[in-house]
Amino acid sequence: MESWRLNKKLFASVAALPISWLLFFFIVPLGIVWLYSFGRNAGLTEVEFSGTFANYLRAVEPLYLEIFGKSVVVAALTTVLCLVIGFPVALAIVFAPEKWRPYLLLLVMLPFWTNLLIRTYALIAVLRTEGYANTVMSWGWAGASGLKTLVGLEPLPAWEPLELLYNNFAVVVGLVYVHLPFMVLPLYAALDKMDKSLIEASLDLGASHWRTINRVVVPLASAGIWSGIVITFIPALGAYLTPDLLGGTDSQMIANVIERQFKRANDWPFGAALSFILMYATFILVAIQSMRSKEGSAR
């Protein structure tokens, strides 16, 4: 590793391509957008760089703060649900028989390899009024109604399909579905690394399974839990497609608002300011997480 750094010419020739890629396609555009956020719309396609903070001031108006706050709540709820569902899943995979494990992991990974748009439309087919979820529930309803008449009672009233789509519920379901692998994989990695005899030692000392999970498994997997939380929360906070397709008029998240500024509202400076506020929030989260993990490894 050291010798790599010493051989400067070789290092430069290998690193040149990725560095210039990063520079031209990431740093420079980002810089332009950053400059936009201090600009002012001057005509239909022109932006004047006036160094104003007006865009940022507008971004903290109650209307937008509310959408920010709502995005945070939705992303946090998604993260918590992913953790609650993902932890037992990861635990089950770790303790599954050796030969099953690759297949179980594959099941978790499979959605990754399917296009997000297709997955989201599939979810629409499940959740819509005549969708699979409602159909199955109506069968259950009909069955219950039939049973009641069988024992001589009044039948149930006709089945009213539930509104499962185009609301906040659908957005959270969609986000949990999309982000679950992000949670399961770091949890699996952390749990798999753990010395299994620690669990046996805890049981041997008289602890129940539940206590063992609380006092041994969770603390030892905490690094994995935190990275799972961060890498689930960040993309969930910036989610665009899921609220757009599954959400109703009141379930927009911040990314939808940003998109509208760049397109319909044609207010690039304001869109840029909103984007950067979202990015700063992400940076802070990542910084906290890396500080945490540094503390953990220093101990």
Place this chain on the structure above:
Amino acid sequence: MNQPERQPIIQIQNVTKRFGPLTAVDKVSLDILSGEFFVLLGPSGCGKTTLLRMLAGFELPDEGRILIDGVDMAKVPPNKRPVNMVFQSYAIFPHMTVADNVAYGLTLQKVNKGEIADRVNEALNLVSLGGLDGRMPDQLSGGQRQRVALARSLVMRPKVLLLDEPLSALDAKLRLQMQMELSDLQDEVGITFVTVTHDQDEALSMACRIGVMNKGEVAQLATPSDLYEFPASRFVADFIGTVNLFEGQLIVDEPDRAVANCPELGRIYINHGVTGPHDALIWVAIRPEKVGMAKPGTYRGRPDVPEGHNISEGRIKSMSYLGDITLYAVILDNGRMMHVSRPNISRTDQEDFTWDDRVTLHWHGSSPVVLLA
């Protein structure tokens, strides 16, 4: 040493454990007595750990029963058994201090804080770790970690302490010291210890009784000296210490004496009766330290051994000086190898055997052991 109460605390009855096609433990029956230091000894993969894990409750027997203190353990989960285990890897919780590790089991019981602190201190002092209670496990040496694991189990005051190769991770010197400390500790606390090891020296030095295992079965159950001096089979004779084994047949078998004829070693006189089938194949085992070595022509025979018995000639092929003893490999005239060891009693050996010397080997009538299997 305390005289252990002769009463089984653990009864293993006909226990069999299979992993797929492999039978890891095969119809094992043995009783472990209350207060004894019991060692399970055997080569790698013979099922020692599996048997120990069945005692702790981490594996369930496919057949047979295990009783601890008279209670059938079939339906008792690990966290409800009156035994505690010291794991081979120690399994110390890395996110807790030494004191929290030791207190772990007690905090789960309804023991008040003051008593927990007292008992943790007492346990740490017992394993001479007093003062290290605030340390994290990664700030401890291997030997200290082993003691934390020990204290964590001892503090529970179990009826039986199970130890899976507790010393295998330590260096030779520390291991020897810990062997003695473990024996002393067991004496002090009076808890039954069941230890697993594949190190025969460790087993011989610590155990009250040893169960030698081979391929899932118990080959012999005996005290260390009985195992060494009266092995029941070639496997045990060979596994415990070094041994010279020769095939032969019994030609005289009387109540007070026996003679075996070994084609590779001549006539072997034994000064006690043996119960063995006449003319059937038997084996004669002789330990290296029980073989005398003399310069050719100087051996005048032994009063209790008939002329021409218990004697053989050969040439020293190699020797290794180990400080306290010297080991010789002697090639007999018929080509067989015989191991001989001699204590280095004086600082210079007057007889001064060396490579390629011709020697006469001879042994007492009580030295050979006749083995039927």
